[in-house]
Amino acid sequence: MKRFLMAGIIAAAATVAQAQEAVTYTTEDSFDDVIFGLENAILDEGLVIDHVSHTGDMLERTKGDLDAEMTIYDMADIYSFCSAALSREVMEADPMNVQFCPYNIFVAQRPGEQVMIGYRPFPEGEMQKIQALLDGIVRNAIGLD
Template sequence: MNHFRAALAAMCFAVPSMAQEQAVIYDYKGSFDDASFAVESAIIGQGLVIDYVSHTGEMLNRTGEDVGSDVRLFEEADIFLFCSATLSRKVMEADLMNIAHCPYGIFVAEKDGRIMIGYRTYPDGPMQEVQALLDEIVQNALE
């Protein structure tokens, strides 16, 4: 839990920020619902299909007591999961083990009134093209 708090604290100091080089995070000026709609629209705007929306914040809030915690990690947090057939094929033809990175995700989270949009970072090489796509989608959502 202390590692999570440290990562969350690190996220608060730069925009975009790199949370221990695991994620790129941007602040969103607006509500959580507006940010979620903007991300959904930006993904669809790229011609991509959202496979699943993980309501991670809801799950964490619902199960906190069950795992012995009274810490409310997020007010809300959703992760939009999707894939690009073209780009996925390209990166997996370069290295079959890039399958480990699919599907791709963009998260929207709210903590203490701060709305964040971000995505995990990917290794150097072919996966940087995926990271560039994720950043393009997030930039479109931020407009």
């Protein structure tokens, strides 16, 4: 019985640990043009950019310290922001939705590939309002809206 219970716990943990597929769009626009479009799309929604993480720069800067050779991204940034109105709405519906805030949109370009922009998907229910917001911002950033 203990073995059966332990196997169930391990299987459940493995399922939770699997990363969800990101929602992504690719574009022939330059990285800088996509960043410019993203910043404007966020501001056009009346939102404030809380933080920009320069993930690509960090990975490139530290690869020598880690004895790594591969350049993962030519460039990669992650934009973090929140919406007071929508955050309040989704957290009033379920206070555990706090785990999803701030919301992030990434822009990345792998060597020899097109620029990619996207975000992590959200669970069904109230958080789909946030997913719709992010999708609109991303589409606006690359001229799909």
